[in-house]
Amino acid sequence: MELLLLITICLLTGQTLGNDPVKMILKARDQDVLLSCSFRGDLRDKNVTWNKDGKDIYVFGNKKVEPSLVDEQFRDRISHFQDGLQSGNASIKITNAKISDVGIYSCLFFDKGFQRGLWKIDLTAGYVEIREDEDAILPCHYGIDLTHTKFDWKKNRTDIFLYDNTGVINSTDEQFKGRVSYFPDELRSGNASIKIKEAKRLDSGIYTCMRINQGGQKESELHIELVVVACQKPNIRTTKVKDGVQVNCTARGVSLKSKMELKNRTGGTVYAKDPIGDDITLLTLVTKEDHYYCVLTQEDICVNKTESIFVPSGAGYFLVPSSLLVFSLSLSLGF
Template sequence: MELLVLVSFCILTFTGKSFGDETGHVKIKTDQDVTLPCYFGKTLLDKRINWKKDGKDIFLYENGQVKPSSQNGQCKVRVSHFKDELKSGNASITIKQAKVSDSGTYICLFYEQGRSLPSGRVEIKLTVDPVNITVDVYEDVILPCSFNTSFTDKSFDWKKDGKDVFFFENGKFKHLSQDEQFKGRVSHFLDELKCGNASITIKQVNLSDSGTYTCLYIDGKEEGPRQINLTVEYILKDRSGGKINGAFAKPSAFRLHINGEGALLRCEVLGASPEPTVVWYDSDGNNVSDREPEVSEEGDLYHIILETKVTKTDNYTCVATQNELYHQSNKTTSVNIRGHVKIKTDQDVTLPCYFGRTLLDKRINWKKDGKDIFLYENGQVKPSSQNRQCKVRVSHFKDELKSGNASITIKQAKVSDSGTYICLFYERGRILPSGRVEIKLTVDKTPIIIKEDESVILPCSFNTSLTDNRFDWKKDGKEVFLFENGKFKPSSQDEQFKGRVSHFPDELKCGNASITIKQVKMSDSGTYTCLYLDGKEEGPRQMNLTVEHILKDRSGGKINGNGLLIGGLIGGIIVIGVLTAAVAFLLYKRRRNRNSSGKQDDKTNGANHPLTNDPMRMN
């Protein structure tokens, strides 16, 4: 039994592999197109790619083509891939006109040919938020809904919290099924049915009309339902009938500070009357407020600020309630406590930073180790403030500033980019930041593993021509390859690498600083650094090289892995057999000595036995 366990352990040691899961979270609004990212570091043209959601196939690529028959009916015709990018390892998919029902956990798998177990896995959570519409009480509102079909002879249905709002079937509105709450107040767009327009208008909305509305295309299984959140707000009026501006509560939610331990959230309700009750809730409906609100008055209006600290990743909602007005309003913000991003060298990375307000007129400042790497102010980027290493490699999401996205992307990240990044935003004229997000970035060195006596290419490239520039390769302080003034400088090269290192002269003009090391040795293992000496804007490239030893027989031939494994097993069996024989011999010898000792004791005891020495017995 012990031998079987030993053999099993050896087999796992020789053949076992592990794959780390990659996870992410994507949030969008209903009817937007969304791309679920999935990348693997090899060509996928001859691989099998399988996307699943809740155990169901939504996309399968195999034998060079998509298998539409395997797709879930709701996702068929709405899911596409990046055909031209499969060769570069891009297994991402795009879902068109995403619906709330598309929310869930998606898993991207790829399989090597002939393998039943996946060779790579990426997990992504998708949240599709419903459309939010806010309208004043007694006004008319249009709830938009459209599908890729003509409705002149098809059916669609609008519901709210289980109530029938509007049912269209066989070219007619079915008023008999309509709930009493909506009778006489809902109409559709008759002339636009042929264009797929299933929108409706609700006249003179009431507070009770607030809620979640669902528009369903009954004859179309391929297209999921549309959802809309309608909020009807109460308006106070003075004695003359004029509106009192700012009387109803409108909360705003912000993330003031995020790190690996927690996040500080702030909810602001300004200009409300009467005074509202303000509470923070998590996604399960638990009250997570940990302190009393700050309340100030300005005439008849109230300003409330409620801060709370949270310690887990979740969606948090600030709810403001005015019971006297039968009014409730809320604002939700998401928190990602993890705050740690890990990537490989030379990958592009996005450092996420979101605030719950427009940032077009704000100042945004990203810092790393006390140095500015990005500054946005007065509607434009200030490149002069950036750290030289990050200049030209850092970009932001210009079109998303209005929605509170202060994230940045670092192109071709280097090991030297690792560290703690802080994202700050400032209100105009403020010295202290109004919001702060902290993210840890780890850029791992690129690992390269190769067998002894083989040749290896160490990749390195820069965004410039190197024909008249300098670059230098080093390993643990030793000079590997120095290129200067258009020539390789052999005089500075360490003896260990002489005659074994070459570069790519025809590709220098394209910025290729890669080198080839011939007939690698065990001593070549270590960390290699490629440095562009004339470019401070571009940091060094680093990679780890591991040279594996190859056993050889007496003739100098390589011993393959199977021979090594079989030899190891035979050797193990021999060792175990010898140990077993040795243990058996020791046990036998010990038992023999014990028997000999017993017989000697019997003789000694017999000489002194009372019956034997009795004189009467002798006669």
């Protein structure tokens, strides 16, 4: 799989870097992520530790990986570059990255038991895509203890959640009232994420997580897009034309990972079309006598069929009752 995320390698000289991590954005689910880290010198007989939010997730050194120190969340999905150790390359690759992988990563280099360098990376999600009526977790992580720090969540200019050390102030906006919560047990590790209960398509949009100092000034902010996708049913229309029957399959409000297909009675694909924006339209001409129907596949969400139409060899055609053929198959998202 193509590596879609890349950070410029930084050469460390034995000094610990500042507290501000380099920021990376996870732009798509299931992409491979390269977390780059390089130290000056040969690492083949040294020890390198990667941790996430203060917890060790991957340790390698003395030419081998310590299996017991590979975190279960990343098992079989994380690796380093053995051939690059001689030149100081301590980078790792995470395959099929998930929303749960976002957080603060640290690359630590140890020589003779002493820490010689530190490199921090803040992996944030640029999007969250879920099915309608599922709970949406919007990730936001800072590299500090947030127990006594104020942070604010907004959608556009509307406050939907505010936390400070005097208590939690939830949104009074009717759309979010009673539906937004946070993770109090994870504040010490810098987790300012929130959960929106039973997300609706109306909840889709750009959200902002802001950290606010004691003077009430914004110190930093993170942006994330929430995409709530509903299981859409396609529509089918037919028009008799001179050379046959024109079939039009349409659906609105679909995800980009959708596909519309026109199929015949045996399930063979006659024509297929990908979406443009949030809509998808398939328009084609059929001349062969057969039963035809439209199939909308929304990846990880559902598959929906339309009613079948019968195109005879003559001029006429008719619709088979949709109640006989319409079905919906829900699929798992896999996060």
